[in-house]
Amino acid sequence: MSQQVLPFYLVCDESSSMNGAPIDAINKSLPELHQEIGGNPVVADKTRFALISFNHQAQVLLPLSDLSNVSSVPGLNASGGTNYKEAFDLVRDTITQDVAKLKADGHQVLRPAVFFLTDGHPNDNAEWPAAYQRLTDPGWGPRPNILAFGFGQGGHHDHSAGGHGARIRRRWLAQPGEGAAGVRPVPDQVHRQLRDLGQRHGRHESRDARHGPRFHHHPRRCHMKFSKMQEPAPAVDFVPKKEVPESPEFAGPVNYGNPHVKAGIPRGLPATWKGGQDTVIDGADFPGLTVRGASIRGDDHRYQKEVRQDAMGMWTLSGPGTSEVLLVCAADGVGSQPFSHRGSMLACRTLHEEIGQHIEPMLTEGQGSEAAQKLFESIAHRMTVLAQNWGMEPKALSTTLVAALVELTPPGAPRRCLAFGVGDSAALLLRDETFTGLWDDSHDTGPISDTATAALPTHFSSVASAEVQLGAEDVLVVCTDGLVNPMRNEDVRAQMSSWWRREAVPGLLEFAWQLSFRAKSFGDDRTAVCVWGR
Structure with a gap:
């Protein structure tokens, strides 16, 4: 069944610097995000979700999937260094393969979305800008929309590499020095942004239109004529002449592609x-x-x-x-x-x-x-x-x-x-x-x-x-x-x-x-x- 599909990649930093409140917040939020997206037909039927983690190397923890058909989402373990280049290269390669497969299956593929979660302390400042530019190259057809979320001091500021022209803008999930209690809910932030992307991509979502121009109603004089109340007619018992046959159940709509x-x-x-x-x-x-x-x-x-x-x-x-x-x-x-x-x-x-x-x-x-x-x-x-x-x-x-x-x-x-x-x-x-x-x-x-x-x-x-x-x-x-x-x-x-x-x-x-x-x-x-x- 041909479908409209929005590939959605959650790319998470699991380096040693993410240990503690940041990694705990992500692991706590992944099942909630799974339930929030997988249980919402408006989002689940249009999105395919992939989870990618990175430290000094990058790996695909969950290939692109329909979350309503996934039983659980893998968790993260903090260790190693922080290599942005490995993450960006893997995201580009994965998107290339996924989009090609979706198109080969006859789907209409919307522009992919990448949500990038990190504390903003990369160890490869000389290498990641070129990888990021390849990922966001306007000449590359499947280039994704990227939104970064940050934790702590590194996540509170935009990140750039001098002389390379690469710059990542972030929305922060925790103020510098805050513990787990200060981390904003990841599923709320991500799901809100995902809905916004769906509005821009699919034209299916509308804004609240309650605050439109006001119109004034001018009441008109009404005249009512009353007639004398009649005595109620005597009740008549209804006795069916024959037994009513049981009618067949109404057939629901035809379904395609397991909605x-x-x-x-x-x-x-x-x-x-x-x-x-x-x-x-x-x-x-x-x-x-x-x-x-x-x-x-x-x-x-x-x-x-x-x-x-x-x-x-x-x-x-x-x-x-x-x-x-x-x-x-x-x-x-x-x-x-x-x-x-x-x-x-x-x-x-x-x-x-x-x-x-x-x-x-x-x-x-x-x-x-x-x-x-x-x-x-x-x-x-x-x-x-x-x-x-x-x-x-x-x-x-x-x-x-x-x-x-x-x-x-x-x-x-x-x-x-x-x-x-x-x-x-x-x-x-x-x-x-x-x-x-x-x-x-x-x-x-x-x-x-x-x-x-x-x-x-x-x-x-x-x-x-x-x-x-x-x-x-x-x-x-x-x-x-x-x-x-x-x-x-x-x-x-x-x-x-x-x-x-x-x-x-x-x-x-x-x-x-x-x-x-x-x-x-x-x-x-x-x-x-x-x-x-x-």
Whole structure:
């Protein structure tokens, strides 16, 4: 099963100078860190953990592993000198091997993270800077993000080697001279930083959006009319005419890749205001054409009590002449922005309001791309103005948006369709049992997956678009990356193809159930609108 994976390396100094409180604190914290990460489905399903120790030499104590499948983590023993070069060289070699293996297994590999714990007293000041520069070389594809934590006097200051240009910045876990009681909890510090890395990498985590612009409600006068209370009707005993047969248990979502046992547990309601519902389902049947749509809060957001950041919409509009057209869309709020859940809903609504004057050129052969560009520029302008009126930066509403216009022609007649979008949400065509992307998707061509994306209203330059004919056996899919990413796995693609190319189009609830499958490491919101040309 292809997964999104963040390789995470905890590199610990176990030299003699770490003896006492520092090494005791790390050994006490390793089981807690194991439990904290392994027991959290949001983190465990996306990370692989490796433990590397070093003194005068370096060794891998725990190879890169899924902590939810590890029974225990090895401890450390303080002895020997402190050789940074050995540690940096081993980390680089290990990352090279691990990333190659993960890519060979079909995974999308996010940029590795290295947490470096030391008291800051290396014995190889003449050698380690060159090794550190090799590890952080911008020209090396899998170069990691590195965060150092320090203990005692050496850990209280940044460390550098004069004349070499190498510098390590540290966050300290203990003040100089403090004992074990003064050491800050390692799992708390590391887990907090790991969550932050996940937010920057995966776009799945959102900030608390409770402190948004304030709106004032003006109460209106209400009038109520009371009628005379009636006597209650006599009670009627209900006697079933026959025994009700036992119904089968509801089938849970299909699972791929053994997702975490706690995945999808909604641990309460989102704290943010102005948020959408957990799940939205919609659809319609037209002569010769059927549309189904669902927007589902992801397992990660459910577990973290966060709001769904995806949105969708579908409308019928007046087309050229006397014809009608179907407009469908899906949007994915960028998780690093505080009001992206509002941005996705606003983008869909503004698309509906702005598209009227652009429909005719968009459905005219050869003019669709230019018309879509002008439409998105209008949407971006309106979103920017609204953000400023609400007293927020426009980028706080950042969202992707993908949409399609489909002609509602009579059954059997050709249906022109224009798909268009900004960002990593996608438009796919299911034809002859195969899904085909309607425009290029090259975000995962390097050794490390690129999770950056273009977004409305401020970070986009061009609009992707494609004109297609929707045939009687075709299915057009507009969707967010919550579906696109797991569909890179062959098993998921085959299952969706099997469901959606059946003669009978799924009902509304069945479609939402099909879309709610669980896949290890893919816990993002998932939204799709499908149009069957039949």
